[in-house]
Amino acid sequence: MRSMNPYHRHILNNGPAELEDISLVVALASLFGPTGCEDRVAHFVLEEARRLCDSASCDRMGNVVGRISLGDPQKRKRVMLSAHTDEVGFMIEEIKSDGMLTFGCLGGMDPAILAGKRVLVGNEKTLINGVICSKAIHHKKKSERDSAVDSDKLYIDAGFTSREEAEAEISVGDFATFDEPADNSFTFGRDGQTLKMKALDDRMGCAVLIELMRKLNRERESLSLDLDVYFCFTVREETGCSGAIVVSEKIAPDFALVFESTAVGDIPDAPSEKRVAELGGGAVISVADRSTIYDAELIDTAFKVAKKNGIPLQVKRYLSGGNDAGHIHKSGVGVRSLAISVPTRYLHSPTCVAHCEDYRSARAIGFAMLEAINEI
Amino acid sequence: MNLYATLKRLCLISSPSGREGAVREEISSIISPFVDSVSVDSLGNLIALKKSRTEGAKKVMLCAHMDEIGFIVNSIGEDGAVRVGTLGGIRLAAASYTKVISQRGVKGALCANADVQPADYKADTMYIDIGAKNKREAERYVKIGDTFVCEPSLSKLCFSRVCGRPIDDRVGCAVLLELAERLSGVELSFDVYFVFSVQEEVGCRGSKPATFAISPDIAICFDVTATGDTPSAKPMACALGGGAAIKIKDNSVICHEDIVKALCKVAEAEKIPYQREVLTFGGTDTSSMQLTGCGAMAGAISIPMRYVHSGVETCDMKDVAACVSLAEKYLLSL
Amino acid sequence: MASEEKFDKDIENIKFQLQNEIIKLCSIATVSGFESRATEKVSSMYRDRLDSFYCDAVGNHILLRSCGRKDAVKIMIDAHLDEIGFVVTEVLDGGFLRIANIGGIDRAIIQGAEVTVLGDETLHGVIASTPPHLKGDDDKLPTIDKALVDVGLGYSKEELEKIACVGTPVIFDKTYTSLKNGRLAGPSFDNKACGAIAICAVTSLEPSELAGDVYITLSCREETASRGGAYLCANRISPDYAMVIDVNLANAPDVSERESVPMGEGISISYSSSTSRALTRECARLCKEGEIPFTPKAEPSSTGTNAVAVNIAGGGVPVVDVGLPLRNMHTYNEIIALDDCYSLYRFIRAFVTSRELAEGFAREEGEI
Structure with a gap:
């Protein structure tokens, strides 16, 4: 039996307050929060927001x-900082x-990565372990071995031996997510600065927001900014039924900074025009994606302030994907x-893989952009 | 105002989706004398208001989009090839092997990887050759995120027909400008908002916030529509030279019947040539105007056009004139 | 024994009444985008039983049944009014019309269908089928733009253009058939059957029994717009909580159980990331308490109904998605079970009278 991961233990004992930087990322990403069941993440961030903000609340969707x-x-200008609390996952059918x-x-899930993975199954109250199963290679016809098994042919085995037994703990409409890395090995690589775990999309964004919240709270007396800064932790980004729509319509901000993860292809055999961006090259600014054409002045400003402050920053070199900005703008x-x-x-x-320095770069750019927006 | 001259003036200024600044400035300067106020919202929509003297007057929103389809630079290869993504529904087979021009005025040739057949063209298989020998040379002229459009042009064909690009939807903008001029000095009992919207080609993104801000009672869209009068065309009872097209539906919207009826009635009474348009594909800003906020009564006056989204978009100026007259008489009838 | 018999008889009476009301509403033509044409008829059917009736600029019909108390919660029940159909795209010589589909229509079912052309005069017609000797070698179905409506001999093109100009809506003919076991077959149950049941259920209650003001939105353009009229209704009403009712695909021999719900075994309640989990659970509880049969149905990313849009409208609305099982969807002989209609009727009554829901889901307006 695996023991509780140290970050969970820390949260249980001390609350979220003392975790920072990568510990905070890992703690957030460890939480169970598939689309539609973000309660645990919402609870975590709400506690921080209550402690640090002038006001904080959770709406009926869970934003x-x-x-x-x-x-x-x-x-004061109104600035919305946004990150989504949900992660990709599964719903029990x-x-x-x-x-x-x-x-x-x-x-969006690639069926090629599902079979064989450990998952957590449950809801905001209970969680149990499970494994995604499909028939063994021995049972597969030769023709079946060439392609991934469709998700509707896969099933989760949680050890139950009958429907009655399962129904005592799990209901149709409950959720599942990928489990944490084996042996709590959240980081790897030569310098131990490469992150490896589920849900980095978009708990890294949530962590950026929390750290910015702390910074503004800590330095509020010395900052000469005239801003209403809204820290928005939104639900349901992954299925497009975005909580960000509701939040942004309520706040009606002048500016929005959306903190996200972007898929990159900087691996061997990928053609150079499809690498998108490089791990370790700093945070990524998109000019456009499938859902948004970003504000030209804000893009220019980001690169200017990055240069001025010595923050590594790269431009996204491929037009793909979309995020909450598509609804917000x-x-x-x-x-x-x-x-x-x-x-x-x-x-x-x-096993999302990201680099700690890129996270820090996003955090630094986020703050620098607040200063810059103050001047626009 | 000469409609053709205005159209040409607008066509020759490039304005890819999301980067419409140059055309906006031009339109703004043309329309200013005819309206009470001109403003630009945070996405870049240009909103010109002609106010009525009536208190609590109804609001009529007229909308044409300023943007055109185009390309955005994704990356630059070691060989100097500029790789692009598309903004809007580009017909790559039509756009390939034509000249393109960037926002900085850099010219290039849009080409396809040599091993790909036209039917298989995707953005990923296209590149722009700007004449650079390598990446370093190319980077002096092009930055990632720069935009390109196919080279603009406008020429007269036989009779009253014109050909070039991007007639979609500069012709709608020209109609609104002409309309604004004709209505200047006319006292109306309602407010008229002339909206020149952004980002229509990437999914009607601009008109939604503009509609939300205005909250119109009636919304009329001015955009192009296809025709069924070319060899082997998809069947459609709409022809070039057949007059203003009164939209009944397209793939994104079904117009309010009362607006359709009112427009037809005005056209009959004023003897303005018109046709009833049922477009089975494509969408327009009409839908976002209809379905924003608490909803608006929406319709559209379309300009029939052949070869949409190509370099040889073709219109009949008589149809364009009919659209202006129809819109004018309709507004005067309200 | 005697009282049990009477009880059964009451149930049979309600089902009979539901059947009549369903057929009455479904018989009104409400082609998507042309809903405003039905305002007069819908209004005259229900006005007497309501506190207000309103048709907006787009074609939404909003029916209010008030509970009579001040500051009551606002409960929205949405069932879309529009139905699939066709529109005339070209008038031809010899009494033929070309058409385009409005909403998702299966080309496999249109040949030989009886239709009504809703022009200045109402015309009857049939959709032409291809004679065997005119068929090519491939057995591919012709596209809709090749379909022809035959309105019979005797019309010149000019004459026909005056009656049924381009843009005239066309619907499948309305014929209703009773099958065994209280099953009902006919067109347009999607989704006016649900609308009719909702109105019957809500108006069967005394205002004082209602837990709040009930807005029944017979919304427009569900079949044709990605975010239909229900979104506008929810923006306008800003309800405290809402139920979206739509038909759900019922079990059939060639459909997997996972992609369908059983027929005759009650309503379906969707679990989805596009609806409110809390409200959905409360509704399942209401069903269990009231012994109302239901099937939980997981629809992970989206319910594919108006619930998705209502959920994000009006500042965010907790919404539950409830389904009436229906077989043969989007044909002119959709099939529903009156037993399920009765279950839905009972559930709606439970939903709008529940004080727990009214207390648990009342909107709290908070400044951020």
Whole structure:
């Protein structure tokens, strides 16, 4: 039996307060929060927001919003900082008579990565272990061995031996996510600065928001900014039923900075025009993706402040993907938006891989952009 | 105002989705004398308001989009080839092997990887040759995130027809400008918002916030529509030279019947040539205007056009004139 | 014994009444995008039983049944009013019309269908099928733009253009058939059957029994717009909580159980990331308490109904997605079970009278 990971233990004993930087990322990414069941993440961030913000609340969808107001109320611009709390996962569709669970995917998932993975199954209250199974290679016809097994042919075995037994703990409509890395090996690589785990998309964004929240709270007296800063932890990004729509329409911000993960292809055999960005090259600024054409002035500003402050920053070299900005920029009377992403390999898998320095770069750019927006 | 001259003036200024600044400035300067106020919202929509003297007057929103389809630079290869993604529904087979021009005025040739057949063209298989021998040379002229469009042009064909690009939807903008001029000095009992929207080609993104801000009672869209009068065309009872097209539906919207009826009635009464348009593909800003906020009564006056999204978009100026007259008489009838 | 018999008879009466009301509403033509044409008819059917009736600029019909108390919660029940159909795209010589589909229509079912052309005059017609000797070698179905509506001999093109100009809506003919075991077959149950049941259920209650003001939105454009009219209704009403009712694909021999719900075994309640988990659970509880049969149905990413849009409208609305099992969807002989209709009727009554829901889901307006 695996023991509780140290970050969970820390949260249980001390609350989230003392974790920072990569510990904070890992703690957040460890939490169970598939699309539609973000409660645990919401609870974590709400506690921090209550402690650090002028006001904080959780709406009925589960979106958490904290506000820190700085400077002259007459001059304040409204800035929305956004990260989504959900991660890709699964929803239980049927409980079979033999106690096996069939599932559908929440968010875009490649069937090639599913079979054989450890998962956590449950809801905001209970969690149990399970494994995604398919028939063994021995049972597969030769023709079947060439392609991935479709998710509707896969099932989760949680050890139940009958439907009745399973139904006592699990219901149709419950959730599952990938489990944590084996042996709590959250980081690897020569310098131990490469992260490896589920849900880095977008708990890294959530961590950036929390760290910015702390910084603004700590330095509020010395900052000469006239801003209403809204820290928005939004639900349901992965299925497009975005909580960000509701939040941005409520706040009606002038500017939005969306903190995300972006899928990169900087691996051998990838053609150079499809590498997108490089791990370790700093945070990524998108000019456009499938959902948004970003504000030209904000893009220019980001590169200017990066240069001025010596923050590594790269431009996304491929037009793909989409995120909450797609909803935010069209909301209300329109919102000038920018996405700041941490480049991430193997997105939407149990083993997202990202680099700590890129996370720190996103955090630094985030703060520098607040200063810059103050001047726009 | 000469409609053709205005159209040409607008066509020759490039304006890919999301980067519409140059055309916006031009339109703004043309329309300013005819309206009470001109403003630009945070996404870049240009909103010109002609106010009525009536208190609490109804609001009529007229909308044409300023943007055009184009390309955005993704990366630059070691060989100097500029790789691009698309902005909007580009017909790559039509766009390939034509000249393109960047926002900085850099010219290039849009080409396809040599081993790909036209039917298989995707953005990933295309590149722009700007004449650079390698990456370093190319980077002096092009930055990632720069935009390109196919070279603009406009020429007269036989009779009253014109050909070039991007007539979609500069012609709608020209109609609105002409309309604004004709209505200047006319006292109306309602507010008219002339909206020149951004980002229509990437999914009607601009008109939604503009509609939300205005909250119109009636919304009319001015955009191009296809025709069924070319060899082997998809069947469609709409022809070039057949007059203004009164939209009944396209793939994104079904117009309010009361607007359709009112427009037809005006056209009949004023003897303006018109046709009833049922487009079975494509979408327009009409849908986002209809379905934003608490909803608006929406319709559209379309300009029939052949060869949409190619370099030889073709219109009949008589149809364009009919659209202006129809819009004018409709507004006067309200 | 005697009282049990009477009870059964009451149930049979309600089912009979539901059947009548369903057929009455389904018989009104409400082609997507042309819903405003039905305003007069819908209004005259229900006005007497309501506190207000309103049709907006797009074609949404909003029916209010008030509980009579001040500051009551607002409960929204959405069932879309529109139905699939066709629109005339070209008028031809010899009494033929070309058409385009409105909403998702299966080309495999249209040949030989009886239709009504809703022009200045109402015309009857049939959709032409291809005679065997005109068929090519491949057995591919012709595309809809090749389909022809034959309105019979005797019309010149000019004459026909005056009656049924381009843009005229066309619907499948309305014929309703009773099958065994209280099953009902006919067009347009999607989704007016649900609308009719909702109105019956809500108006069967005394205002004082209602837990709040109930807005029934017979919304427009569900079949044709990606975010249909229900979104506008929810923006306008800003309800405290909402239920979206739509038909759900019922079991059939060639459909997997996982992709369908059983027929005759009650309503379906969707679990989805596009709806409120809390409200969904409460609704499942209501069913269990009231012994209302239901099937939980997981629809992970999206319910594919108006629930998705209502959920994000009006500042965010907790919504539950409830389904009426239906077989043969989007044909002119959709099949529903009156037993399921009755279950839905009972569930709606439980939903709008539940004080627990009204307390648990009342909107809290908080400043951020």
